[in-house]
Amino acid sequence: MYIYTEMENMQVQPRYKESEHFTHFWKYGNGKQLIDFSGAVVNFENFNKFSHFYYHVDTLGDEVVKEVYFTKKYSEASREIENYIRNGVSEIDDVPESVKNLFRQTQKIPDWLDYDLIKSGAELCMRSNLDSLISLRDYCLIGGYDYAYLSKPLIVTEALKKGAVKRLSETLDFWVNVTRYDALEIHKKGYEFAIKTRLIHSYARLSIKKHYKNWDTENWGEPINSWDMMATYVGFSLVFMHSLHKFGNTFSEAEEKGLFHLWKYVGYLLGIPEELLPDNKKQATENFYLWTSIQPPSDDGSRLLAHSLLNESLENPILKYQFQRKNLRYLHICCTWFLLDDEVCKRLHLPKVPFRNAFPYAKKFINKIYDNTVSRENRIKKGNKDQMKVLDDYLKITQNSNFH
Incomplete structure (x- = not known):
């Protein structure tokens, strides 16, 4: 489940579906290879089922950033989040409500x-x-x-x-750590990387919205x-x-x-x-x-x-x-x-x-x-x-x- 944002009422269209770069990719290029590789049947029947997600964001992550990262020094906030990730968050813990909401989701093992x-x-x-x-x-x-x-x-x-070099190093660090044995069990290293990456995305998104007019x-x-x-x-x-x-x-x-x-x-x-x-x-x-x-x-x-x-x-x-x-x-x-x-x-x-x-x-x-x-x-x-x-x-x- 997720929360609809006001922007999701906007409608994006498949605006480049007739363009040369799109048609060439899917008729002759790697897109054609992906269709052959996967057995996919491509059309626009489900476009409206997914298109509103172009204006949807991770509000749970954003609220944590607003309440934790934007209210203290970045290093202090990072240590606080690391503690939550490694030790878990319970309903009775004295932590911000946004933190409880986030970890309520990430600590719940999907069926x-x-x-x-x-x-x-x-x-x-x-x-x-x-x-x-x-x-x-x-x-x-x-x-x-x-x-x-x-x-x-x-x-x-x-x-x-x-x-x-730095950008590649960060991507490699993330990829390697989420693809090892047992890495994604709760409180393990891959789980930690996923939560931290999620909050980095929220931090970047909110910073863009604030500073890039x-x-x-x-x-x-x-x-x-x-x-x-x-x-x-x-x-x-x-x-x-x-x-x-x-x-x-x-x-x-x-x-x-x-x-x-x-x-x-x-x-x-x-x-x-x-x-x-x-x-x-x-x-x-x-x-x-x-x-x-x-x-x-x-x-x-x-x-x-x-x-x-x-x-x-x-x-x-x-x-x-x-x-x-x-x-x-x-x-x-x-x-x-x-x-x-x-x-x-x-x-x-x-x-x-x-x-x-x-x-x-x-x-x-x-x-x-x-x-x-x-x-x-x-x-x-x-x-x-x-x-x-x-x-x-x-x-x-x-x-x-x-x-x-």
Whole structure:
């Protein structure tokens, strides 16, 4: 259940459904591949069922931010919230009512939750090893920048000034911590990351509403609205899985169900309305189709974000030598051209590079051999170890006060 906001009475239309970028994507590009991959039947019959979520926000999170974060120092408020997350909140605790309301929801285990399915989804994320991280970066994140309105909150909160290394580190920290074994049990680390991320979204949304007077709600929707959140988490499930598929990875029915179940629960903890959270790739593709019809293609701001991410390898000191960084950037460009369709890459003004299919096809070939020669259990262990190593490297770099 959620509370309707006044803005939800506004009607958004599928305004770009006849546009070239929309029709090309769904007839010839990655959208067509997603339809073939998922068996989706796309049309606009359910558009009005979901469109009002463009003006819907997480009011529970927003009230906590107003009552806790906006009334004391940020560090003090963060410590207070951490205490609530780790120790729980009961009806008799002497805490703000907004905090009780939030934790009443997050501490309630939904009837549909299946921890065995979540485990299967986590194992798929881990056993896919570095393919998972490449997919997140070179398909999910950079592909998301092709949607101009989706990128607006990042632009207006000056994410470019923070830098792509820091932004990537934060995304990686979140993703790794919600996709480990038992991470999403109440009070565990993944649960904590979900609640903190939810409140960061509320903090950013309220700050945008307060300080950015030119926010165009009618066209852009509410900042970090529920429909945009659905699209983001379809990125972590559907788009992520499609990327693994493109790299030659295979997955069982339980793993596929598990991945969607994992992100459905993360979405629930983040305050996304349950009716927006898909159970499978067919639902996800059909929902994503509707959402893309309200999004224009990339503009100058979103292209800047894409190029900032593309050049992250050059400014990241994890690799010591410049030639190593240039080579890593080249490999990421190759993967991006391989995973995204050409029209999207051209719109984002991604550089063309020679032999761009060599590395992705080699990776695809090696994956097939690796999957047939190494046990699933060992792939999970190695994937977890390698992903934790990458995260540790990023955290060491970004937590160093000398790194800007």
